[in-house]
Amino acid sequence: xxxxGIAIFVDCGIDTGYDAYKALALGADAVAxxxxxxxxxxxxxxxxxxEKVQKMNEQLSELMMYTCVKDIRSFDASVLYI
Numbered sequence: 908x909x910x911x912g913i914a915i916f917v918d919c920g921i922d923t924g925y926d927a928y929k930a931l932a933l934g935a936d937a938v939a940x941x942x943x944x945x946x947x948x949x950x951x952x953x954x955x956x957x958e959k960v961q962k963m964n965e966q967l968s969e970l971m972m973y974t975c976v977k978d979i980r981s982f983d984a985s986v987l988y989i
Contacts, residue, residue, distance in 0.1 A: 924966025931982045 917930040918939035927938040940963065947955030971977075974986045 924963040924968070925970060927963065927967050928970045929987065931979060932984055932986050934984070 914936040915934060916937045916939055917935040918941055920942070921927055921930065921938050921940050922943040927940075930938050940960070943963070944956045944959050947959040951958070976982055976986060
């Protein structure tokens with residue numbers, strides 16, 4: 908919450924970089940990915956988690972590029988179509 912000194916972290920249901928993008932655009936300061944990496948962890952171990960996180964970062968970067976969001980401090984809800 909801007910100006911309150913309280914950081915907002917979003918967790919649960921974040922499975923893609925697109926999900927992370929939406930959370931950041933809606934005002935989150937950070938996004939945690941717990942459940943989203945559980946399946947790759949159980950199926951492929953550390954390598955699966957690395958692949959999942961890399962894919963999520965690629966998706967987030969892609970949407971940021973398409974919407975001209977230069978860094979995570981530049982997000983605002985105007986980039987979302989509701």
